[in-house]
Amino acid sequence: MSITAVCVSADDAPDGGALYQVQEGNKVDESTLNGWRTWRALACERCHGAAQEGLVGPSLVESLKVLSKEDFHTVLMNGRPEKGMPPFNTSEMVNKNWEGLYAYLKGRSDGKIEPGRLSKIQ
Ligand code: HEC
Numbered sequence: 495m496s497i498t499a500v501c502v503s504a505d506d507a508p509d510g511g512a513l514y515q516v517q518e519g520n521k522v523d524e525s526t527l528n529g530w531r532t533w534r535a536l537a538c539e540r541c542h543g544a545a546q547e548g549l550v551g552p553s554l555v556e557s558l559k560v561l562s563k564e565d566f567h568t569v570l571m572n573g574r575p576e577k578g579m580p581p582f583n584t585s586e587m588v589n590k591n592w593e594g595l596y597a598y599l600k601g602r603s604d605g606k607i608e609p610g611r612l613s614k615i616q
Contacts (some may be wrong), residue, residue: 516598519608526601527596529594530612532587541578545609546602550578558596558603566596 573581601607
């Protein structure tokens with residue numbers, strides 16, 4: 495199997511480096527992989543859909559096109575309880591991996607990371 499080009503996104507990367515790395519649509523760097531694991535563990539798909547397409551919650555494929563990293567962090571931590579988005583600030587996994595989660599969702603929104611199972615770039 496041949497390795498296709500590594501696609502990177504530098505959007506919002508604080509050090510000018512890549513926000514995430516992806517190969518063949520389903521292999522990602524460790525931080526992004528942990529972001530995806532957090533997505534799965536916290537079952538965000540219950541409300542946002544398995545492919546982030548939106549259910550009772552909005553499509554995050556669309557939201558991440560406009561939401562800044564800072565705003566993402568705020569809504570994730572505080573939630574919008576009155577509108578049905580729970581706060582996740584008590585989750586250790588979210589506190590540890592929120593940047594990877596942001597990177598994962600950016601990759602989904604950019605159309606670079608495929609929905610479904612991911613593994614680590616070797
Ligand atoms: C119980 C349902 C539910 C779960 C579980 C849930 N969300 Fe949400 N989420 C919502 C709803 C509803 C909104 C829309 C709130 C509003 O109208 O402002 C939302 C909004 C958001 C937004 C803001 C979107 C925007 O355009 O402003 C983000 C980002 C988000 N959710 C991420 C997540 C992540 C990541 C998880 C898992 C850690 C998660 N959500 C789990 C229901 C949920």
